[in-house]
Amino acid sequence: MDRPSKFQFTGVRSNFLLRIFDIAIIAFSLLIMMRGYNIGFDKDYLLVLIGVLFFFSYVGESLGLYRSWRLGRFSTMCRIILLNVTFAFLLMTLVLFLFKYSDTYSRIAMGGWYFLSVVLLVSWRFCVREIKRIRRIKGYNVQKIAIVGLTQTGKLLYDEIFKHDELGFECVGFFDDREPKRIENLDASLLKGSIDDAVQLARAGNIHKLYVCLPMLAEKRIADIILTLGDSTVDVLITPDFLLKNLMHARIGSVGEVDTLSVFESPVAGMKRFYKRSFDIIFSLCAIVAISPVLITVAIAVYISSPGAIIFKQDRYGLDGRKIKVWKFRSMTVTENTDKVIQAKKGDARITNVGAFIRKTSLDELPQFFNVLMGDMSVVGPRPHAVSHNEEYRKLVSYYMLRHKVLPGITGWAQVNGWRGETDTLNKMEKRVEYDLDYIRNWSLWWDIKIVFLTFFKGFVGKNVY
Known part of the structure; x- marks a missing residue:
C-alpha cells in the first residue's frame, strides 16, 4: 500500500536514530561552548555531560518525546523539548549543588550549552519534519485512510488532511449508507461506497486507519462498526462531538484542528x-x-x-x-x-x-x-x-x-x-x-x-x- 523506499525505517529504528541524534547534538553543543570559552574537556565535564544525557533521556520518555508525532502538533513537540532540556539541566544543577561541585563549572558555558541545545534540537526536528513532508508529498510512507460518514465533521477532517500534506495521509474517500440526494450542503461525489464497503476495505488490509465521523445519535451503527472490526488490526478512531469529548475518559488525538478519539489503539505507548x-x-x-x-x-x-x-x-x-x-x-x-x-x-x-x-x-x-x-x-x-x-x-x-x-x-x-x-x-x-x-x-x-x-x-x- 505504501510506495516502497529503501530509506523507509520502522518506528523502532526511527526512534533509535532520534535518540542517537539528540545525544550527539547535546554533546556537540557542550563542545562548541567549551571551545568558544577556551575550556578544556576533562572528567568533570564528561560527568556532567553523562548526567544531563541521562536526565534528558529519562525525562524525554516521561514526556512522550519519542512517541509518534505524525498526528501531533509541531508546536507541542517544541514545548516538550524545551521542558525536557530545562528539567534535565535543572536536575543536573541540583545534583551539582548538593554535592558542592557547582563552582567547578563555568556558568556562562553551562548557560550557553542549555540555550544552544534547545535551538539545535528544535532546528534539526524542523528539518526532519520538512524532509518527511516532502517525501510524503512524493508518495513515500503514505497511509491510506477512509472516512465513515459524509458529515460536517467528516468534511472538516477531510479538509485538514488535504491541508496538512506533511501528515502523509491519503484519503480513499467517504463511505455512507445515505443516498446522495439525502446529503445536504456537501459534495456527494466524494462518496465511494457504503459503510459496509469501508469495513471490507479495513478487514482486507487495504487501509491503515478508519475514521468514524457519524453523529453520536447513530450509536448502534457505530457499535456495529466497532464490533465488526474487532477481528482486524486496523486503527479505528472516532471524531467526537462536544458531549463525547467532555464525558468520556479516552485518549484524544488530532488531525490538524479536528479532534479524534482513539477506539482501537495500543494502551502501551509513550x-x-x-x-x-x-x-x-x-x-x-x-x-x-x-x-x-x-x-x-x-x-x-x-x-x-x-x-x-x-x-x-x-x-x-x-x-x-x-x-x-x-x-x-x-x-x-x-x-x-x-x-x-x-x-x-x-x-x-x-x-x-x-x-x-x-x-x-x-x-x-x-x-x-x-x-x-x-x-x-x-x-x-x-x-x-x-x-x-x-x-x-x-x-x-x-x-x-x-x-x-x-x-x-x-x-x-x-x-x-x-x-x-x-x-x-x-x-x-x-x-x-x-x-x-x-x-x-x-x-x-x-x-x-x-x-x-x-x-x-x-x-x-x-x-x-x-
Missing part, C-alpha cells in the same frame, strides 16, 4: 512502553541467567528423549497481527507448523515422556525469554496462539484480534486465573479473551509484577494442560 520494555529486558536477562542450569538440563533431556530439534519454532501472531517465531522446547515427536494444528489432548500419543512433564510444568516455554529479549514478546501479555487457531477463533469470539494490540506474553492474566492449556470449547476461549482484554484495558507495570508473582503459584500448572 512512557508506558518504555517502562514495560525496560521491565521485560531486565527481568528476562535475570531469568535466563538464573534458570540457565534448568535450560541446559531440559535441552539435554529433550535431545535424549527422541530424535529431532531441541527447540521448536512455531509461527504465531504477535503485535499488530504480525507473524513471529515463538521458541519452545520440543515436547512432541512431531513439529506441526502448518495451516491446521491439532491441540494436545489428554493421553496424546505425539507427546514424549519428557514432553509430558515439561508441558505440565510449563518448562517447555522457558526459551521464550529469548523471544522477549528480541522484542517479539513480553514477559506478561496475552498468550500467543497458533496461526490456525487465530484464524478460527477471530470469527467466533468478539474483539478477539484486539489481543494483538500489545505484545504476546510468556504468562498472562488469563493464565494465572486458570485459563491456560487446551481450549476445546468456545466458552474456554471466550473466557481467555475476556481476561486478556481486561488486562489490556487496565494495564500497569505493577499489574505485570503482580502477574509474575502469581505465576509462581498459579501459572505453571493447570487442569487443562496436556
Whole structure:
C-alpha cells in the first residue's frame, strides 16, 4: 500500500536514530561552548555531560518525546523539548549543588550549552519534519485512510488532511449508507461506497486507519462498526462531538484542528512502553541467567528423549497481527507448523515422556525469554496462539484480534486465573479473551509484577494442560 523506499525505517529504528541524534547534538553543543570559552574537556565535564544525557533521556520518555508525532502538533513537540532540556539541566544543577561541585563549572558555558541545545534540537526536528513532508508529498510512507460518514465533521477532517500534506495521509474517500440526494450542503461525489464497503476495505488490509465521523445519535451503527472490526488490526478512531469529548475518559488525538478519539489503539505507548520494555529486558536477562542450569538440563533431556530439534519454532501472531517465531522446547515427536494444528489432548500419543512433564510444568516455554529479549514478546501479555487457531477463533469470539494490540506474553492474566492449556470449547476461549482484554484495558507495570508473582503459584500448572 505504501510506495516502497529503501530509506523507509520502522518506528523502532526511527526512534533509535532520534535518540542517537539528540545525544550527539547535546554533546556537540557542550563542545562548541567549551571551545568558544577556551575550556578544556576533562572528567568533570564528561560527568556532567553523562548526567544531563541521562536526565534528558529519562525525562524525554516521561514526556512522550519519542512517541509518534505524525498526528501531533509541531508546536507541542517544541514545548516538550524545551521542558525536557530545562528539567534535565535543572536536575543536573541540583545534583551539582548538593554535592558542592557547582563552582567547578563555568556558568556562562553551562548557560550557553542549555540555550544552544534547545535551538539545535528544535532546528534539526524542523528539518526532519520538512524532509518527511516532502517525501510524503512524493508518495513515500503514505497511509491510506477512509472516512465513515459524509458529515460536517467528516468534511472538516477531510479538509485538514488535504491541508496538512506533511501528515502523509491519503484519503480513499467517504463511505455512507445515505443516498446522495439525502446529503445536504456537501459534495456527494466524494462518496465511494457504503459503510459496509469501508469495513471490507479495513478487514482486507487495504487501509491503515478508519475514521468514524457519524453523529453520536447513530450509536448502534457505530457499535456495529466497532464490533465488526474487532477481528482486524486496523486503527479505528472516532471524531467526537462536544458531549463525547467532555464525558468520556479516552485518549484524544488530532488531525490538524479536528479532534479524534482513539477506539482501537495500543494502551502501551509513550512512557508506558518504555517502562514495560525496560521491565521485560531486565527481568528476562535475570531469568535466563538464573534458570540457565534448568535450560541446559531440559535441552539435554529433550535431545535424549527422541530424535529431532531441541527447540521448536512455531509461527504465531504477535503485535499488530504480525507473524513471529515463538521458541519452545520440543515436547512432541512431531513439529506441526502448518495451516491446521491439532491441540494436545489428554493421553496424546505425539507427546514424549519428557514432553509430558515439561508441558505440565510449563518448562517447555522457558526459551521464550529469548523471544522477549528480541522484542517479539513480553514477559506478561496475552498468550500467543497458533496461526490456525487465530484464524478460527477471530470469527467466533468478539474483539478477539484486539489481543494483538500489545505484545504476546510468556504468562498472562488469563493464565494465572486458570485459563491456560487446551481450549476445546468456545466458552474456554471466550473466557481467555475476556481476561486478556481486561488486562489490556487496565494495564500497569505493577499489574505485570503482580502477574509474575502469581505465576509462581498459579501459572505453571493447570487442569487443562496436556
